[in-house]
Amino acid sequence: MVFDVITSATDYVRRIVEGCSGLKALLTDDETLSMIGLVYSQLEAYNKGVFLIEKLETPRSEQMKHMKCLVFVRPNSTNLNILQKELASPKFGEYHIFFSNIVRKALLEELAESDTFELVSEVQEYFLDFYAVAPQLFHLNVLPCLLSPSGENPILERLVDGISSLFLALKMRPFIRYDTHSKLCRFVCERLSVRMDQENTLFDFRRRESNPIVLILDRMQDPLTPLMTPWTYEAMIHELIGVKNNRVNLRHSPDARKGYQEVVLDSKQDKFYNVNRYKNYGDLGVNIKSLVDQFQEKARYNHSTSTIEDMMKFLEAYPELRSSSSEVNKHVILISELSRLVTSRHLMDVAQLEQDIACRNSLTEHQNQLFKILESPSIHIEDKFRLSLIYALRYEEIPQNRLGEIKDTLKKLGLSAERLQLFSSLLKYGGNASRTSDIFQNKSILGLVRNTVRRGIVGVENVFAQHVPLIVHIIDDIMKGRLRETEFPFMTPATGKNVPKEILIFITGGVTYQESRVVAIINGELQTESEPEISAVANFAQSNGFRIILGGSTIHNSKSFLSEVSRIAYPWR
Structure with missing residues (x-):
């Protein structure tokens, strides 16, 4: 199968x-x-x-x-x-x-x-009771998805329905593990276990060489990844524009001409998207120019196409070519819009500090850089706010963190009281007191080693790819048999010593395209030399025949994630 x-x-x-x-x-x-x-x-x-x-x-x-x-x-x-x-x-x-x-x-x-x-x-x-987005990615289109596990809740039952249907679609009866610190994860696992027992005949599949494993995680264990600015094509589109069921609404883009105000991203039908969905922002510019140049050659167009503006003029000048090359038009418009937003919002400046805060402890330096960005009139207030939340997650327990001054500055800049409340909501949801994960790689000896190695091997060319989502380390621990049962117990005792080759991870509270991309790398669908920490996990997975599938309640960008966090009105533990 x-x-x-x-x-x-x-x-x-x-x-x-x-x-x-x-x-x-x-x-x-x-x-x-x-x-x-x-x-x-x-x-x-x-x-x-x-x-x-x-x-x-x-x-x-x-x-x-x-x-x-x-x-x-x-x-x-x-x-x-x-x-x-x-x-x-x-x-x-x-x-x-x-x-x-x-x-x-x-x-x-x-x-x-x-x-x-x-x-x-x-x-x-x-x-088929799930939304299949990529070979390694599915979601259940469940919102709201940060839920209380008490009582009969149709949304929680929808999670159980969707996950169990995927088990049946993949013809597997897996061992189930879960985040022991999350009541929501335990609730879902208990219901899944009951469902499989009740439908024992349906789940009676031929035994595999090694039984698949399903790990139910809680988004609160990694509240950092949804807040980080992504720099790969698919994830950037979702973060800066928005993707819903493979459709992108471009009605607010100044370059979106008639017929391109809503476009579809379909990896089966769209060769450029299929090849570039996980590529970084720098590669996109080169690849879209190559695509346009191929059409330029066909049209014998003799002017420069060295910039996005040149490409737009070229497509405007050849309506007959435009009508027969919707793929080129679509991606020129999309990349033009991404370029406009990155430039107008000065996202490279914001993201560089984001990455440094996520990967390095340096309170005074980060404070100075953050206040400098807060004072900059050219940076959007929502990006200042998101950067401040990342800073708050890193330094929440440090008395000298000056979070009060940061909130006061944001308030003076016009941030509403409701938005400012997200500081406490986020820390209640995914702060140190709630999560047990080592998202900043500074709790365990292994994490400190990873952090040191990462800082030693990451160069200037991939300064925007330093942050590694927590899921990479969890997958690595599962494959190497070191995921602790005290933190991630089995719902029912596992039999046999075989390490599972098929691993399904479901994140209650939502997943991100950034996490989907790293799973694609681990599965061998994308090669990367600029992210050695992920590449090392991928090499081990491919050498030993592992295959990973990732799912979530929904697919988040920072806006949808913070919208969900704003609903938090109770402790999660």
Whole structure:
């Protein structure tokens, strides 16, 4: 079985779309439509005979008895009620019903009673109840995602539904480990364990050479990574513009022409994005120039394309080329917008200090540099605020941290009282008293060694890539069998001494594209020499046959993460 969420999701969609011949309609709900759209295009569906794609809830008066109806929805009472109404007054010649997760027996019985015209040809459970973003990345589109684990909460149950559906899609019954300091992680693990016991037959898969392992982490263990300015293509787009289900809204970009105010990032259809999604900002400029130069050669355009502005003029000058090269247009516009935002917000100045604070203890030096940035009129107040929060995480327990002065300065600059409250909310959520992780690599001897080595090998050329997300060290510890059971216990006792080769990590509270990228490196999907600490983990993983999948409640940028943290009104431990 391939340990790859895109392959698993695509296989289910193909079985739905291609399972019967003839003219077909596909009815979905909001969630399943997005899940399908991430792995299967409308053109692909059209080529397989699907001439109509609609929401299940859409009213239909026209009779379409010549078409077969494919229904793919989540198994909940809302969808059951709509299905019952559809079957009571059917518009299609026959129905093939697919549920995205385990279906309760009572729901199936109600559905069968509704099929009075006997038009339902099949009912299947196809376990695609997650959003597959990359081979190594999925999320569950759950917001809010920083939750209290008490009581019956449909959002918490959604986490259990999504994770268990991925287990079934990957055909595995894994050992489960969790962050013992997080009630939320324990809650999810307990429910997952109960679910697998209740559905023992479904989870009865052929034993593997080494049993997969699932580690349920809490975002509070690494509140730093979502706050750092990313410098790779996919992560930068999400941080500075925003990505939702592979769609990017460019309506506020001054360079977004008609037809490009919303663009789609699809690694299957878009070669440039597939090659460059994990590339750093410096490489992007070179690669987009190369792409434009190839089109320039075809058009025999004799002027310079050395800057983003030149490229925009070139594309404007050749409308016939523009109409046939949407990929080039899209990425020139995206990189132009990223370049504009980086320049206008002076993000390189901000990020350089971010990286230094994240990777080095130097209170006085960092204070002086931070106050200098706070006084700069050219830097956006939200970037000053985010940088101050990173500083607060590093120096929260140092009496001389001058956090009061920093807050007063931000208040004078116009930051609202509600935003200032985020200092205490963030430290309550992911400060030293809440987390047990060594995100600054200064608690343990191993962490201090890593920090020293990192400072010794990182050069000027990758000053923006010094910070290593906590997940890299956790993956390294799992692979080398040194992840402590006192901190990350098993839900049920593990049998056998084999180190798991397939590792799934799920972060309650959300994941980031920065973390997805390092997992792609560890899996061998991207080579990098400029980040030796990550490369060392990747070399070990690939030499020993490890494969990692990463998931989360949602995919955060700093804005969405801080929005969630602002909701914190209770201690997490």
